[in-house]
Amino acid sequence: MLNKKMYAALNKHMNIELYSAYLYLSMSSHANSIGLKGTANWFMVQYQEEMVHFMKFYNYINSQGASIGLSAMSAPPGQYKSLLDMFEQTLKHEQFITRCINDLTDLALKEKDHASHIFLQWFVTEQIEEEENDRDLIGKLRLIGDNGHGLLMLDGEMAARIFVP
Numbered sequence: 001m002l003n004k005k006m007y008a009a010l011n012k013h014m015n016i017e018l019y020s021a022y023l024y025l026s027m028s029s030h031a032n033s034i035g036l037k038g039t040a041n042w043f044m045v046q047y048q049e050e051m052v053h054f055m056k057f058y059n060y061i062n063s064q065g066a067s068i069g070l071s072a073m074s075a076p077p078g079q080y081k082s083l084l085d086m087f088e089q090t091l092k093h094e095q096f097i098t099r100c101i102n103d104l105t106d107l108a109l110k111e112k113d114h115a116s117h118i119f120l121q122w123f124v125t126e127q128i129e130e131e132e133n134d135r136d137l138i139g140k141l142r143l144i145g146d147n148g149h150g151l152l153m154l155d156g157e158m159a160a161r162i163f164v165p
């Protein structure tokens, strides 16, 4: 059973995971609207992954006998200056998520909630990959700069990403 503090923190973060899904869904559509279909695919896969993250929290809270509370969702930005801007915003968001996961893990230890502490380990590991992916793409985009050919090549690479549930 989750204590009050742990429940509130996990439930709040569950809603943040849903916001992550919203954010990447919006980025996917923006990429599509500027003709970058591969990038649109990359963000669509990212959206699907975020829904998995959301459902992990949803199922965990339910498995502890509590019912989840969905909160109102703020709208993500719909316009971006460039592809680099999108990925810089993505990395910034993922760094925020990493801080949230670290805070949740600290709380689980403080509350001696071993089940939640184990549950959160998956996310601690996942965040390493989340940030790494974004940093890799930002590095490539900085090298590419304004080179249209390079941008299209990278877009083609991003078309190959597939969702692995």
Ligand code: OFO
Binding pocket: 016, 017, 020, 050, 053, 094, 097, 130
């Ligand atoms: Fe992008 O890792 Fe969840 O939010």
